[in-house]
Amino acid sequence: MTVSVLMCGDGLAPDDRAGLVDSPVRVVDALCRYPEELTTLDEAVDALVLVLHNDQVAPSDVEAQIRAAGLDPLGVPMLDADEYAGDPTRLGVAVAAASARAAAFPGSNPAHAKPVFPDRFTRRSLFTVPQPSYVAAPAIDSLVCAAGDGCDLCVGACPQQAYTWVEGRIAYDKDVCAPCGICVTTCPIGAVSNPAANPDALAAQIEAIVAVHAGPVGVLFRCSRGAADPAPPDWQVVEVPCTGMVTAPWAVAPLLQGAAQVAVLPCAASGCDRGLDTRAEAAVDFAAELLVAMGIASDRVTTKPTAITTIPLPGAPIDDPFGPRAAARVYAGLRTVTQSDVAEVAGAEASLGVVAIEAGACTMCTMCVQRCPTGALAAGYSSAGQLTISFDPVDCTACDQCMAVCPEVGRGAISVEHVVDFAALAAGRTELNQSATHACERCWQPVAPTVMMDRISDILGDDPALMGHLTRLCLACRGSS
Amino acid sequence: MTVEAPSWAAIAGTRQGLYRLFGKALLPPDGGVVSTLAAAAAYLEEQDLARFPFYAAWLSFRSALAIAPTVDELAVAYVRLFASGVDGALCPPTESWYKAEARFGGTAKLVAGLEADYRALGLAVVGTAEPPDHASTQLEAMSALCAREAEAWRTQQDPAAADTLEYQDRFLRDHLATWFGDFAARVHHTDPMGFYDAVTGAVDAFVIQEVDLVRAMRRQLGAA
Numbered sequence: 001m002t003v004s005v006l007m008c009g010d011g012l013a014p015d016d017r018a019g020l021v022d023s024p025v026r027v028v029d030a031l032c033r034y035p036e037e038l039t040t041l042d043e044a045v046d047a048l049v050l051v052l053h054n055d056q057v058a059p060s061d062v063e064a065q066i067r068a069a070g071l072d073p074l075g076v077p078m079l080d081a082d083e084y085a086g087d088p089t090r091l092g093v094a095v096a097a098a099s100a101r102a103a104a105f106p107g108s109n110p111a112h113a114k115p116v117f118p119d120r121f122t123r124r125s126l127f128t129v130p131q132p133s134y135v136a137a138p139a140i141d142s143l144v145c146a147a148g149d150g151c152d153l154c155v156g157a158c159p160q161q162a163y164t165w166v167e168g169r170i171a172y173d174k175d176v177c178a179p180c181g182i183c184v185t186t187c188p189i190g191a192v193s194n195p196a197a198n199p200d201a202l203a204a205q206i207e208a209i210v211a212v213h214a215g216p217v218g219v220l221f222r223c224s225r226g227a228a229d230p231a232p233p234d235w236q237v238v239e240v241p242c243t244g245m246v247t248a249p250w251a252v253a254p255l256l257q258g259a260a261q262v263a264v265l266p267c268a269a270s271g272c273d274r275g276l277d278t279r280a281e282a283a284v285d286f287a288a289e290l291l292v293a294m295g296i297a298s299d300r301v302t303t304k305p306t307a308i309t310t311i312p313l314p315g316a317p318i319d320d321p322f323g324p325r326a327a328a329r330v331y332a333g334l335r336t337v338t339q340s341d342v343a344e345v346a347g348a349e350a351s352l353g354v355v356a357i358e359a360g361a362c363t364m365c366t367m368c369v370q371r372c373p374t375g376a377l378a379a380g381y382s383s384a385g386q387l388t389i390s391f392d393p394v395d396c397t398a399c400d401q402c403m404a405v406c407p408e409v410g411r412g413a414i415s416v417e418h419v420v421d422f423a424a425l426a427a428g429r430t431e432l433n434q435s436a437t438h439a440c441e442r443c444w445q446p447v448a449p450t451v452m453m454d455r456i457s458d459i460l461g462d463d464p465a466l467m468g469h470l471t472r473l474c475l476a477c478r479g480s481s
Numbered sequence: 482m483t484v485e486a487p488s489w490a491a492i493a494g495t496r497q498g499l500y501r502l503f504g505k506a507l508l509p510p511d512g513g514v515v516s517t518l519a520a521a522a523a524y525l526e527e528q529d530l531a532r533f534p535f536y537a538a539w540l541s542f543r544s545a546l547a548i549a550p551t552v553d554e555l556a557v558a559y560v561r562l563f564a565s566g567v568d569g570a571l572c573p574p575t576e577s578w579y580k581a582e583a584r585f586g587g588t589a590k591l592v593a594g595l596e597a598d599y600r601a602l603g604l605a606v607v608g609t610a611e612p613p614d615h616a617s618t619q620l621e622a623m624s625a626l627c628a629r630e631a632e633a634w635r636t637q638q639d640p641a642a643a644d645t646l647e648y649q650d651r652f653l654r655d656h657l658a659t660w661f662g663d664f665a666a667r668v669h670h671t672d673p674m675g676f677y678d679a680v681t682g683a684v685d686a687f688v689i690q691e692v693d694l695v696r697a698m699r700r701q702l703g704a705a
Contacts, residue, residue: 060532067531070540110689113534115697131487132697134534175696 002044003099007051008032008081019088025051025095032056038065047071047102049095051079059118059133074112074136074195075105083230083237093213093236100208101201108195111139114174136196136241137179140170144191146373153373153399157186159244159274180276181245188374188397190324196224196241199322206254207317209236216260216308221246221280223267234308235263243267244276248349249330251287251301253321256333260312262287263305286349290331290420294340313337325374327351328394331420346419353398353416354424355391357432361413364389364435364449368402368414377402378429387437387449392429393421408455440474447474487529489642489698490634495528496691497627503684504620507574508611509564510555519546533694538686545679555676562668562677572667576614579660595656602626602648616664619657620684623649623691643702650695658692661685 005024008031009017020027028037032053041048048071050062063073077098084091114137117130145151152165162177163170181197206219218235223243231237240246246264254262264284266277281303288298300310316337318329331352335342355368355377364387369379376395382388398418406414424430437446438453447453453471460467469478487495502521505514522543530536550558562572573579576595581587595613599605604622606613626649633642665685672678 064529064532067534067536072537073534108534110534110538110686113690113693115693117697117701130701131532132694174693175700 001046001103002042003047003049003103004041004045005049005051005095005099006031006038008053008056010053010056011081011085013086016086016088023088023092023095024099025091035062035065038062038069041069041071043070045069045071047099047105048076049079049098049102050076051081051084051091051095053082054078054080055082058131060131063133072105072108073134074108075102077101077239089214090233090236093209093217096212097205097208097236097238101205104198104201104204105195106198106200108136109139112136112193112195114177114179135179136194137174137177138172138181138183138192138194140172141191141193142169144189145170146189146191149373150371150405151373151401153186153188153401154183154192157182159276178274180242180274181240182242182276182279185245185247185250188324188399194241196239197245199320199324199326202238202240202322203257203320205238206257206259209238210254210258210312216311218261218263218305218308219254219259220305221251221262221264223265223272229265232305232307235305242272242274242276244272244274244279246280246283247327247351248283248286248290248347249327249351250322251283252290252334253318253326253330255300255313256316256318256321256330256337258312258315258317260308260310261299261305262301264301264303265305266303282349286345286347289347290334290345293342293345294335294338296338325395325397327397327420328425332422332425335422343423344419344421346417348418350418350420351397352393352420352425353396353400353418354393354421355396355402355432356415356417357389358412358414359433361408361411362389362433363408363413363452363455364433365407365452367405367407371401371405373399373401377432382434385436386434387446388431388434390429390431393424394428438471440477441472442477443474445474445476447471487532488634490631491528493627493631493634493642495525495530497624497631498525498528499687500620500624500627503680503687504617504624506680507615507617507620507684509559510552512552514552514555515546515549519549522546533690535683535686535690538683542679542683545676548676550676558672558675558677562672571671572664574616574664575612576619576656576660577612579663598652598655602652614656616657616661616684619652623652623657626652639702643699646695646699646702649691650699653688653692653695658688661688 009027009029113134115132224239287301374395435449435451577588581591630645665681
């Protein structure tokens with residue numbers, strides 16, 4: 001994989017320019033104003049990183065030149081040259097990390113591109129009509145999406161109401177969407193993707209930060225659209241569409257990759273214009289609580305980055321730390337490296353849960369199983385012929401969909417505790433409930449679980465004729481009789 | 482040297498050409514079609530297409546044109562994909578196949594509604610053997626609307642241009658964008674890496690882009 005790094009030479013101090021001579025960065029004078037230079041890229045280049053003066057760039061022009069060079073603009077990290085002025089060491093780390101991110105970019109398609117018109121003007125754009133540029137937006141893989149089973153987690157999570165559930169599929173209004181990435185971290189099966197928050201690319205970027213930075217380094221999650229304060233020394237920026245999308249496992253995962261500290265930065269002074277700061281703060285609060293329970297200082301994960309004062313935890317890289325359903329792996333990894341014996345930590349932001357079924361109230365209708373988007377709840381038959389419902393906490397994201405669909409939830413048939421329960425995680429899949437099934441008098445196929453028959457009997461006990469009709473034969477035989 | 486950003490009239494003109502080109506590519510092939518398409522594509526390539534995210538799909542389309550299949554090869558592929566099969570065509574290029582229940586008169590109802598929509602836009606389907614809900618007919622209709630928009634921008638009739646954008650927005654969201662993705666996916670599974678896979682892939686990417694772009698332009702004009 002060949003990654004090219006181009007930097008605009010405008011305003012570059014002679015010392016800084018000299019310091020870049022032996023680096024992978026190629027300085028191109030006036031690149032911000034004349035991005036046509038991008039078309040001179042070597043055809044063998046697979047990925048690109050740009051270091052530009054953001055306030056001088058006409059995004060649509062740069063994007064056009066990137067496409068003309070055969071690359072995907074949504075996969076080209078653009079660093080702000082002004083942020084790294086006078087600090088070539090930090091620039092070097094940022095460039096290496098951005099290169100890793102670009103190299104790991106899996107590609108996008110037109111559904112991922114949302115047109116926006118500029119809300120500011122450059123010297124060049126003052127003399128032309130406004131041109132749209134394209135920002136990364138989410139797209140749904142309908143082959144993966146579980147909307148057909150009733151899942152509507154993205155609908156409830158989206159702060160812009162860009163999603164609606166319509167007859168077993170998710171309708172997405174890109175026009176309404178202000179891409180924040182919350183749908184990406186909410187979807188437990190990875191059906192929603194956003195090129196600006198690709199799990200593989202993020203993991204690669206943080207790995208590179210840790211590998212290249214000399215000494216302990218902090219990873220700073222920062223909103224890509226909000227005004228931001230500059231990062232303190234020894235902190236490296238990882239841009240995400242909105243820090244409101246950062247979950248507690250995301251906030252902890254960089255520690256396992258070798259970062260000394262993690263900060264999830266709320267938007268500067270004026271705050272988030274969409275009111276999503278509180279989401280980031282809640283995720284950080286839970287992560288800090290978890291760390292304290294494991295005997296680690298809570299400031300390893302923070303919203304207020306200060307000077308790095310700690311050394312990294314022993315490295316324990318895990319697979320796909322930012323992928324869907326990574327929470328169990330991340331928390332278990334953290335428990336291992338800290339050698340903690342903490343049993344459980346509860347909290348709404350845990351991103352993990354434990355489902356309990358009240359045997360006396362559950363009718364084994366298995367609607368919870370059908371709705372569960374991750375397969376944490378599963379149904380099957382035991383060797384003794386009993387219908388069983390089992391549960392694996394590793395796959396549970398505490399989405400509460402099982403409670404939403406349970407017809408007996410009012411009787412307490414099912415409940416979900418939002419908790420990181422290490423004993424349950426270690427135990428793996430366990431049986432929650434079971435029942436014999438009532439067999440059809442004609443074909444001996446199952447009619448319904450016995451506990452469901454009992455429940456129907458409770459309700460229809462005073463109508464033995466109807467009860468007999470419902471319980472004697474299965475649906476198929478009832479239709480043919 | 483700096484490349485000037487295109488005006489909205491120029492963009493509308495380019496979009497008109499793209500719709501027309503793609504509409505032509507989805508008609509039954511006749512002699513010289515490939516060279517005609519290649520010449521039109523070469524002209525459109527000069528219109529700064531790299532400004533739009535469908536450019537990668539466009540390059541695939543250009544590559545398919547560069548292979549220069551013969552008209553006989555195209556005719557065989559066209560009939561196999563779009564015109565014949567045991568249970569009808571493998572990949573019917575018509576909206577009604579994807580959205581209407583034929584047994585209950587759904588096709589006729591959809592086509593009648595579509596013709597009414599054409600009339601409301603000041604258009605009529607004449608001079609073509611393809612049905613009103615055929616992909617090429619719908620692409621040609623969008624081409625006509627883009628031509629109208631380009632003319633409005635050129636003559637500085639901004640309200641008329643905004644009106645035309647609204648018609649395009651409605652037509653795309655009511656018709657073309659609602660079924661073309663399913664059609665393109667069907668072609669992709671039936672004719673992977675073939676000429677018509679490249680065509681429908683490019684059109685699908687273009688239509689996705691158009692739905693977003695037209696709405697964004699309307700919003701920019703304060704009309705959406």
